Amino acid sequence: MKKLTQITLLCLLVYGSVSAQQEKGIIGYNNWLNPWTEFQPNKLEYNKPTQILSGNIDKDTKLTKRDVYLLLGDVFVIDSATVTIEPGTVIIGDFKTKGSLTITNGSKIIADGTSTDPIIFTSSRSVKKPGDWGGLFILGNAPTNKFGNETALNYGLEPSDFKYLNYGGDNPDSYSGILRHVRIEFAGKRTKDYGYLNALTLAGIGQQTIIENIMVSYCEGNSFSILGGELTMDKMVSYKSSGSDYKFNYGAQCNVINSLAIRSPYVSGAEVSRCLYVSAYDTKDEADFTKKQTFVEAENLTLINLSNDLDYDISVGLVNESIYIAQDASLTSDKSVISGFNPAVVFDNGITINNDSLEKIKFTRTYFNNCKGNIFIENDPNNEDLENWYGNRAFSNVYSKAPDAETFINANSSKRPDFRLRINRIIAANDAIDDDEND
Known part of the structure; x- marks a missing residue:
């Protein structure tokens, strides 16, 4: 009995140590990417x-x-109506007609896969490429920051009645269903007048909707687009998409936790794309400022740019910032990892740097690694004030210059990567990167 008690205490100590040391970035005693994700979807046949x-x-x-x-x-x-999808089901988007699926306001989707039997949305082509089909749209009746209770999705979809494009309302607790253990691959078709579609668009989604363990791979548009609503996204993965990984707009109130964005400098689209793009509106006159503006609460994110030669890729303009924050939008980032960007974060140049604005944009216990500069105002090379502010010990941010192999457990595996931080690797002092590194 005594021996059993000692073993139990030892296990608890080890587990507690691992949890404490891996508290930044994605966390988990085991690699939660296994076995439901797929990092080589072009090699699969259905x-x-x-x-x-x-x-x-x-x-x-x-x-x-x-x-x-x-x-x-x-x-x-x-x-x-409710569409229910069994675990392991495969849904193929037709390439010729650029198939898409829209769950209209008031309808529901129950796509509850499992870690060993995920639900898969993918391309109909044998040689699959980004943009082969449309994407998945879920429309709910949670609030947006636009005038009136309802607004319309404007992506060039062709419904039998345009009322099926409406989203938004006054119910922040609304329920649109379940998306769990789902993969969405090669989505993001190009439209003539509206640009690229998103792999997963969540418009006016309420708090009761369950959004967990979703992987988007090789999307030609944005991986996740969140338009208004109030929701939590847990264990999300965006892998090598051409557009931004997570785009928030129209007053979205979103908590993103324990999630990943993996970018490559060689697959970005013509427009500047980031891991997180946080905005409150497209044009200021469309926003009702009596309502909540966009607020994103990010916790335990890992945002990584995979590059074989980061200095060269930056020098030829292939690497952008990881996070862009637009005017009147708010973001808090806690216990996250930002690795390999140019720079880590950019504020819109319309944001005035004062106590009020900095109270709406917080970075705490964040690990800035291998970035060419940390936090800047757009088009302003002088970031001394921001460095001093976020470098204050009260925020507990850390800065380092370490390669991926030393930073993550196994970021370079083609089949089963592990983007958790290596234990005991966060050893950097809480000092800003030298000014020479920002030139």
């Missing part, structure tokens, strides 16, 4: 479609694992 989804789905429908489904054109779930 069975031919056995069922076609097209037009409107106006009654409760169940998609089963034994079938493979083809999204033909823009598919809409309407009239408060």
